[in-house]
Amino acid sequence: MKLFIDTANVEEIRKAHELGVIAGVTTNPSLIAKEGRDFFETVKEIGSIVGNLPISAEVISLKAEEMIEQGKKLAALGESIVVKVPMTEDGLKATKQFTAQGIKTNVTLIFSSTQALLAARAGATYVSPFVGRLDDINQVGINLIKEISEIFRVHSISSEIITASVRTTTHVIDAALLGAHIATVPYKVIQQMVRHPLTDTGIERFLKDWEGAEQSVF
């Protein structure tokens, strides 16, 4: 399973990219708004950091024609741009058009496997089921990843599943075990994935023992 970073914060993207662990970036209107910067400038700067890795940037309109206009402007920023489209009838129409024009899409705000199937059939490059927001309403979000993975496997569907709305490292483990192609994770979760208390105490003990052994320094 690949990892994308879910943020519009360029410093977080830079740090995660330096670790060599991310294969793409996802943003959404809330994440862009949180940064308080120009949308297009932000997306361009993200591109300058991650090179040709896919960057999902979302349209704002709810009408297919306007989504297509906005998506084309985003796609003009570079080949790595993936136009993020909401899971609605207009979103599906726009996805079909983008696919016909060779523009990659990420159909977002997916909360059921039937929505994922429709998005895939409209030609979505990626589908984004939101596990955390399902957990928020007392459903088991990760079960959706299981259903979609199985449906896509059985029917040889090539759209990639991005496990989104990831809040915990357990979400990441479960998504990987269940066969999601990608998990898009906040920087905080990447940091949590790095750390383990036994790694910390292990390092401490190695260094203490080394000091006591009076070895020559490197």
Ligand code: E4P
């Ligand atoms: C995915 O592409 C979305 O940007 C994101 O994962 C939403 O996460 P949230 O539910 O924590 O806002």
